Amino acid sequence: MAFAASEQTDDRSALPVALKVLIAGGFGVGKTTLVGSVSEIRPLSTEEALSAAGTPVDNLTGVERKSTTTVALDFGRITIRDDLTVYLFGTPGQQRFWFMWDELASGAIGAVVLADTRRLADCFPSVDFFENRQIPFVLAVNCFDDAPRYRTEDVRSAVDLEEPVPVVMCDARQRGSSRDVLIALVEHSLRTMPPPPDAPQAQDEPQAQDEPQAHGTPQAPGEAQPQHEPQPQNGQAPRS
């Protein structure tokens, strides 16, 4: 699939651009919900019923009424501007389907990593995945009704995110909210993208850089202890 089809010219009436973005995050965090709420076409989804066999490994905390899970992908489309269409690819959240992520990520300009503050550690594998591949992403906290609320800077600190990575609050059920998340991602991706090869070269001035930060054990957001302190689950290692 070809993306970013327009030529790099000063002519803003260039060809329309189609971008591919991934919607990732842990099991049951609202990926299919987000694609469904924002897509202007009937979303393609690959939901299968949760079976009793998955009970020991599928953490349903906070989404106890969930009865299906994505087994391949979600697909949707949204036109952000007349000349900018975003194609959405929702990833499967269950660990046994992660082998598909590399295929799904091919050609993506960025990703939304959804997080639930009741199970914050579930987003770590997604964050690591996109960091390791240098794919721009935003962390979108899907504010479930009964989940504790934290400031964005507390979530950033708990997930140990680099400063440029946007952290946004959203309600994946609301079209406008989901759209704002995608706009934040597209803006972030455009800021982060390397310049085209024929762009004027910046002077090679030494830049003051922070020491690389090692990802430590995640801290609970906020000064007060949250009701559900984020902890690695299912034998999952903390972000390191």
Ligand SMILES: Nc1nc2c(ncn2[C@@H]2O[C@H](COP(=O)(O)OP(=O)(O)OP(=O)(O)O)[C@@H](O)[C@H]2O)c(=O)[nH]1
């Ligand atoms: N209250 C509330 N419920 C939500 C929200 N987003 C999703 N849900 C519900 O949470 C459940 C999980 O949503 P899904 O969209 O299936 O989650 P998913 O991330 O696609 O799940 P997997 O594909 O199985 O990993 C569903 O029952 C949704 O109706 C939200 O923002 N608030």
Ligand SMILES: [Mg+2]
């Ligand atoms: Mg899903």
